[in-house]
Amino acid sequence: MKTVQTIQPSVDGKGLMMGRKGYTDDYKEPGSLIIKILRSPYAHAKIKQIDSSKASPLPGVRMILTAADFPRIPFTRAGQGYPEPSPHDKFVLDETLRYVGDEVLAVVAESEEVAEKALSLIRVDYEVLEPILDFETALDHPVLIHPEPEIKEMFPIGFDPKRNLAASYQMEVGEVIKELAACDTIVKSRFFTQAQAHVMMEPHAVNARIDYQNRLVIYSSTQTPFHIRRIISQALEIPISQIRVIKPRVGGGFGGKQAIHGEMFAAFVTWKTKQPSTLVYTRKEVFSSTYTRHPMRLDLTLGAMKDGTLKAIDCQVLSDTGAYGEHALTVFMVTGSKVLPLYNKVSAVRFGGHVVYTNHTPAGAFRGYGAIQGNFALESAIDMLAKKLKMDPLKLREMNMMKEGETSPIFAIMGEGTAGTAMIMDTCKLEECIARGKALIGWEDKYPRFQETKTTVRAVGMALAMQGSGIPLIDMGSATIKLNDDGFYNLLVGATEIGQGSDTVLSQIAAEVLETTLDKIIIYSSDTDLTPFDVGAYASSTTYVSGNAVLKAAKALKAKMIDKAAQLLEVESDSLVFDGTMFQDLKTGKSISLTDFSNQITYSKQQEQLSATASYVGHKSPPPFMAGFVEIEIDKQTCELSIEHYVSVVDCGTPINLKLAQGQVEGAIVQGLGMALTENVKESSQGKLLTGDLLSYTIPTRKEIKRLTTEFVSSYEKSGPYGAKSVGEVGIDTPPAALANAIENALGVRITSLPLTPEKIFFAMKEKRSNNE
């Protein structure tokens, strides 16, 4: 039987296409109380007084919840391993409001209409405070965003709220200053990356009810049901044993559902009233009041010798975490740890900086977090260095990049929020990725530019990227598998299917071990009462970490089945083989079918429920690698840019499911193209969101996406399930730098801030012309 490494339709695609019930809002109870949030119109303010005298008496208004109704317990919304490396700096409701969209109060009503009417009748008197809206001025600003005494870090993360500092970090290998001083050539540049919004198609949704055992049962569109259960218990002081979180089908996450959002309100309302409740974010709330990608300023310095030997990298970063510090440190560290090891032959490398609070919409987890920002800076700078050295940028990369069997000292020094884990690259096929990508894009014929006319020019550009596969020694995945009568299996996993295909991939792994077909594996994912623990869908962990747990559980069950069948047949288990449908004893020739075996042990002979549970925690995080190549056309008059072709050649080990892996890469590429070209969360000078809908915040449509070529190089990661590494995030990293490099190849101008808009290209060309005059 062969189910892995083949094209297998997803286990759930058909039902979803047919419109079957499955998403969070489909499960709300009839007659649920409707929760609506009143949100701050100011970037920084204090609530002086709330007048709800007109709203409270409205028929159908059940509660108006303010800060006084909640226990004053600081927590972090970040859904991460516990204790979290994010500051506990958030209260469910607070009297200080820290961004436009921060929660002022919650109205609980019997209908949407009444809830909205009540919101419009509530008058809030605010004391408007000076906001910090320029993150470069936040550190040691006289305005303090978090003066409250209760907030804390769980362990040292460089948290210093008196300096508006959510986290800070510094590391150095070798002596960067000394190495740079001895270099022939230096490239030093400052880069800026913007806030990007996730725009998963399903807005955040939650609903709650009390079940017949008087327990709180929550359906949530979350990536992290077990973290949600823990955070709710801690922040609302509800015993964790009384909470059940069910993750039904989730309509996309991309990191945006890694943290807790409306769950806190639904949990509180239902726990208090014992009545079902529901809260679905509007698209505007998703934009204004969840979180964005961290905007960053990156100062990158490269030092090299004339022959192209890279000697030193220095990367100093300022990151804007907005009003709250979700993932402040972890995103920041990834900017170094999953980027800088690409060039592992340097004598010295330094990375560090600050993550500051501002009065912006908070920043948080987002596919490729930290890595895409760092990659834009590093892979832009590498091309800048190649230009300076008059070298082919591919050759410069090939000379200096990570190769199989090598390592980087950064792996041991930097983890996510803590020290890292040393590891050797057992698989690193960057050379093959480059060679294949070069051929697919036609680099030899097209680099740096080609087909130049009076008004248009075509060019190519490229970038390399790496990611990780889970967080070693922190992320745990678990799986339970049981054999049923008639010989089919239930696979229960805490791993969180959010559209990435994990239910299919994990089922394939189980089917492969048990030598059966996918239809015999019935997967159920993420229910804190029913499935074993898993940290959830983040950090590119599911295939590698949860997949290894499934592999272990399925192997353990298979061993139990063989032992049991040996007992039943009265033979030695050593000589008994199982081929997926039959147990056969090689010595005696005795045999029994799986169907008969499972029916007998269920109903008649030596009855026993066979099952196995296993967990997996990675001891390393083998990075997937890729080379991304782009061909663009630029209109020299309007500076408009079109993507003619994007080539991705990926080393993600051996993909479990080729088509789903391709889907992960291509979806990420297009999300990365959006970040590179158009997507930009914009606020007014007063901090009001200007991009609160899909008309003003534009994600790529199918018209912009003409041609994508995605290939996987042959690679087998022996620590991964059937040779697999992760593939969920690596695809998003290359587009910003590859495009900036292509623009320079086309026009000779270097854009160092994202997004790469026609206006920036226009002004850069204007400056170039005036410099030439």
Place this chain on the structure above:
Amino acid sequence: MNINFLLNGTLKVVNICPGEMLLDTLRKLDILSVRRGCDTTSCGVCTVLLDNKPIPSCSFLSVRADGHAVTTVEGIPEEAEKLAKCFGEEGADQCGFCNPAFSLTAYAMKQEKIVFDEQTIKDYLVGNLCRCTGYLSQEKALRKYLGVDQ
């Protein structure tokens, strides 16, 4: 007020509020394949067919459906299944939230006697946003469904 409309071939008499949008009316009728992705007719997730033409139900007053035929994916199970098979072969289904709407738009397109070239497909489906797939696998699957696979 009461409106009458054909929902997937069955006559429905429904009491609606003035200002109620068709999306909300349909979800109240337990048609859960119709979903809200935005409120600005930008994402296409709420697409239904009104007299066989795709419309965004989030911004379509229910009262305007009075006397018309509304089709949701529940009304075209055979077509949805055919498209699902093509999606499965191309790995084009990820989160699935937008798939019923895509299916309806694809079905409406199939009904029109037009040439299904790449540009026509992109023009017809440009209002169906997807954040998961990068679009091209969907389009490849769609060409299979339309029988114009190269």
